[in-house]
Amino acid sequence: MSACTSAHRGDPSRPKRSPARKRWSADLSASTAVFLIALPLSLGIALACGAPLQAGLVAGAVGGLVCGRLGGAPLQVSGPAAGLTVITAELIQMYGWRTTCAITVAAGLAQIGLGCLRVARSALAVSPAIVHGMLTGIGITIALAQLHVMLGGDPDSSPVTNALELPGRLVAVQSAALSISGLTVVVLLAWPWLKERGGPLGAALGTMPAALAAVGLATAAAWLGDMRLPRVDLPSWRTHALPELPEGPVLGLGSAVLTLALVASIQALLSAVAADKLASARSGKDRVPRSDLDKELRGHGVGNVVSGMLGGLPITGVAVRSAANISAGAVSRNSAVLQGLWVLLAAGLLVGALELIPLASLGALVMVVGVQMVNLTHIRDVSRHREALAFWITTAAVVLLGVLEGVAIGIAVAVGVALHRLAHTRISVERGEAQAPTRTGAEEKAGEHRVVVRGQLTFLAVPRLSRALAQIPEGAKAVVELEGSFMDHAAYEALEGWRITHTAAGGEAEVWGRAGQHIAEPSDSDTCTPWTPWRNHQCSRAHAEGEGHGRHTPRKRQLLGGVRNFQRTTAPLVREELARLAKEGQQPSQLFLTCADSRLVTSMITSSGPGDLFTVRNVGNFVPLPGEEARDDSVAAAIEYAVDILKVESVTVCGHSGCGAMQALHSSTGQGDTGNSPLARWLRHGRPSLARLAAHGETAPRIADRETADDTEALCLANIVQQLEHLAAHECVARRVREGALELHGMYFHVGEAQAYVLDLDSTKVSPAVFAAVRPDPVAG
16 A cells, blocks of 8 residues: 555654655664574574684675665675575685685676676576576585584585485484474474464564574573584684685686676576565555666675675675565665674674574574575476476586586586477478368368478478478478478578479469468468457458458458458467367356457456456446446346356456546536436446545545546546445345455556556555556566
């Protein structure tokens, strides 16, 4: 709900907080929530890397203070991340901690350079299968290492060794470490359930992040049980290690800098894009600008330079903290900056409390984070898009060889798969039989030959295409169907040359594309793809020949032409789905009640298909009140059938801009109802909408982010709210709403702007009712 509507609920005598004060209050609250998550995670990631634990606190503070202030993603929270754990651990094993700090500084300088070159968007071009494979491999590596910490041992740098030594570690498990780590895991997994189903207690505990609760309870249990376990050791800041000039082969150091810079950059950019998606999905007027990815890259570069110079871990964007920041209500970058300040204060003032934390608890925390990086949803997505090969090979290579090697191998596999798909073309020759359905729904003639090309038609497939075409006898009728989406010039010339030769020899040849259009036909012939009939429709032009085209213009004959086009192009694509619907019957989930205006294409604006919507259309999208003398039983019957028989789950009343019924109502104001035509009698159902608009005046329904365009639009908005009240007056609707089985929605569609606005039902309880614009989902890259 917008701020202007919620203001009516407060005490008029109470002074209102300024917008700036509200924003600072929201950011302060969000920063506290994020800090409570970041503090234990920063220590746990430092432990997993084998770095000094103070390095995690340094990186957490720098990530908030520097990246939060200089970055281009206002709501992203940066700091040490699990995604960089494996790389950092390898660098420490190979070069030592102080040289790793220097490599972090160099990687930050590389990020600054990449940001200045404005290549941030290009970095997002990496296949999601490779990115998810990399994160999955890192998650497996983290989990294997931290299992040893949970069991009271020390992990090896090799994930293969950790896996092989795990059975021996289970035999020699330390019961105290296992109990503390087990308690941590149980609390982490049970905390969300407790918050949702714990009643008042769960609501009270819901303010505490799961990570803090798990580590806090484990620390309390270890202290109360007087368990002798390795704990956090934060040496004096006076002995804190700072970077030194790197020593080693230049090629190896350069590879290390490149690996760290690229992985940290990609993870930061992906996290920023995800933060944009989460922020755009929030309701209300506290909108933040989209992320400037190049600026974000430069900000992370500066952050890594500062963190490395101060002896901190590498920094990147952290999706978990960013999501928590957004869900906690942050509205600006001040939240991330304050979070960094709290980490800095904790590093100086809470040393005694932090040193009570058992390392087994931190190991369990990081192990759970590693397991959560193996995202089953991402695995299903890449499998559905036939990218599983690149995903699994990247995952295995990261675990067995390392991050840089794994990503390089994954990219090579993805490129190989793409080239294979481009070059792999299946060509078959089929002889048509009588009674077989064709593209137009008619019957194929006996003796017709069909050449079906599945896949992309490039010069590599020309020899096979030529062999297939050579199988068609001279004088025969032939149809070539191209089911791919691409044909290069070499393939086009081969196909067109055969068509001309075959036709000259007395045969018939047709070439059809994927969307049903003729290939290489004369420019003035009659074709249209499934979407073009509603835009400059010309489908019936070619059929005018010999059929009295002097009397039948294309516009008069466009319906028949559109039906012909449907049979040729669309029917083959939807026949299977419509056959299923015909067998199962209609089971729509929504009743959509809207105006009969021809410009309102319900399936287009709702992205719905056959069987999705039960649609009722009339002039003015009216819902007559039940029991009126001039009621319309057809509308009431449709509502009763949809609600009681079809059991729809929602009902939407949709009005639109430029509505003729609303214009007629508005122009008749004050003139009385002099007509008694069917249209005049029908428009009387709009009288309550006129009365609502007149009664509310300045508090009439409105659009959230702009002024109402004119009086007709104001009446359209008022009419939607009024018809929703009429709808709720129908007994079947009221009953299902009381049962919680039916939702009511209002929608306004501006035709000229192609913009939909949805009614905030909460705002109808406090005048004025507000319509909020529906925004598209941001697209990564």
